[in-house]
Amino acid sequence: MTKPKVAYVHLSGCTGCLVSLADTYEKLLDILGAVDMVYNLTLADARTLPEGKVDIAIVEGGVCLQDEESVHLIKETREKAGLVVAYGGCSATGNVLNFSRGGQWNQPQHESFVPINRLIKVDAYIPGCPPAPEVIYNFCIAAVTGDTEYLKPFMANEA
Ligand code: SF4
Numbered sequence: 538m539t540k541p542k543v544a545y546v547h548l549s550g551c552t553g554c555l556v557s558l559a560d561t562y563e564k565l566l567d568i569l570g571a572v573d574m575v576y577n578l579t580l581a582d583a584r585t586l587p588e589g590k591v592d593i594a595i596v597e598g599g600v601c602l603q604d605e606e607s608v609h610l611i612k613e614t615r616e617k618a619g620l621v622v623a624y625g626g627c628s629a630t631g632n633v634l635n636f637s638r639g640g641q642w643n644q645p646q647h648e649s650f651v652p653i654n655r656l657i658k659v660d661a662y663i664p665g666c667p668p669a670p671e672v673i674y675n676f677c678i679a680a681v682t683g684d685t686e687y688l689k690p691f692m693a694n695e696a
Pocket of ligand 1: 549550552553555624625626627628668
């Protein structure tokens with residue numbers, strides 16, 4: 538069976554979401570064994586994705602609109618990824634990037650930092666700050682195995 542190609546894209550966040558992924562401990566090996574990780578923080582000097590399509594892009598952090606590389610990276614992610622996942626509150630809603638200016642949930646106060654859906658279409662959201670390790674683990678396994686019932690609550694409502 539061909540393993541799905543996965544990119545872990547890191548934008549403006551605290552890296553806590555990545556730590557949560559690592560906090561799955563030995564289950565992380567299950568995840569890494571089930572996918573072909575083609576891009577992540579440790580591969581690349583790389584503010585650009587590798588050539589070709591990826592199946593799943595997991596995006597941590599919001600976008601700083603004043604950072605052209607970040608804007609380019611999130612747009613490139615959308616072009617190349619079959620499924621774009623907003624992983625964690627910063628990516629999904631702007632989260633603490635907004636709280637830092639005394640904002641309210643989902644009401645950005647700092648115009649320079651935005652959730653990724655301000656720039657691209659998002660296919661799925663994994664909430665939390667950070668999301669619980671079991672949630673990202675279960676999501677990844679469901680995505681790899683095609684468990685659409687499990688994935689349904691995470692999928693964007695296009696209505
Ligand atoms: Fe950090 Fe929370 Fe943002 Fe994740 S959602 S990058 S843990 S502040």
